Ligand code: DUC
Ligand code: ZN
């Protein structure tokens with residue numbers, strides 16, 4: 096045996112129990128008691144929880160966006176991931192006009208390979224069908240391990256948006272190839288209408304970022320995506336759900352038997368649109384923006400009832416000087432916030448405070464993303480799976496500060512937030528990459544995860 100983690104409380108989506116875990120060659124080979132410790136590294140996890148590593152199914156690392164590039168490289172973003180108990184990240188390469196899917200993903204894989212500190216996979220954003228050639232590449236993309244494609248219903252001027260006909264073509268072809276379509280739902284025409292008026296009226300603070308993209312802007316697009324999924328019988332994954340009306344429409348369609356999955360993010364669970372009234376409101380600018388209290392309450396309710404499937408981060412930090420570009424004009428603020436290192440600790444702290452169960456956190460942050468996105472080696476503490484393991488101390492309090500994070504950004508929206516309980520160790524395939532506050536992994540250790548489609 097290479098590693099034995101003993102006496103800890105193992106948490107799965109359905110139960111918590113005390114047992115020892117034996118790891119060999121990066122895999123969990125046995126769960127039980129009384130293993131021979133000869134030659135093995137032995138870790139005593141008594142009094143601690145032993146959890147599957149989280150899967151952050153939504154990051155934008157080194158992403159060209161908003162006139163710059165997001166502040167975390169693959170190295171910094173995956174280093175931060177390791178320190179927050181995230182053992183796999185899903186990044187979003189952007190296919191551009193004239194480029195193929197595999198070409199797009201391969202280019203990002205080449206960047207990521209030497210830098211990745213945890214395992215990684217890719218969803219591919221589709222922005223153009225290249226006269227239909229892209230659709231013909233879906234099957235090859237699935238064989239390459241990319242089993243999810245993303246459509247933006249927004250970012251029209253940025254050349255990222257797809258229209259409804261393109262969306263439907265993608266959803267149908269994805270279904271045929273055994274893949275799923277992820278959708279960022281906001282309505283760009285309504286946003287532009289609002290922005291034009293606000294700029295004309297001299298209303299330029301971060302608060303108007305929210306008011307130009309309020310609840311109805313997201314709800315319309317959520318409902319449209321749900322409508323197409325229902326009408327053509329294709330699977331849909333709604334990313335970063337933030338509004339009550341869209342959420343309720345998606346839940347109703349799920350309850351009618353449609354294959355619809357809903358993701359939300361910690362920032363929507365913690366903050367409301369009131370943050371945009373703060374002096375540092377621009378630091379919270381992301382899209383979709385944080386919404387009102389009613390939406391936040393609806394998200395928490397859906398987490399408790401089981402209607403929300405995953406929590407991911409949309410990690411896309413920018414430096415303060417970049418956020419400052421929009422000090423006097425909210426339209427110039429690069430959209431995005433940090434979160435990859437905060438995801439698991441935040442949700443586990445919520446569990447520790449009794450807001451939901453630890454089992455449900457494991458389901459939302461690990462098992463469900465693994466299942467939905469075909470990561471068959473990941474997502475649970477089970478014999479035969481990768482030994483992606485987090486040891487969590489429920490008694491360790493931790494106050495988040497930019498100084499104790501492991502990213503390259505210079506500020507965080509989570510500054511000053513105290514969490515009850517914190518990860519103390521993270522293992523990726525049986526290798527210790529984070530130990531009590533320190534990153535001890537190696538760039539390049541992270542591996543590309545070739546995912547399995549549903550066909
Ligand atoms: N939203 C953000 O806030 N940042 C990156 C991309 C996105 O859709
Ligand atoms: Zn998005």
Ligand code: ZN
Pocket residue numbers: 153154155409
């Ligand atoms: Zn995103």
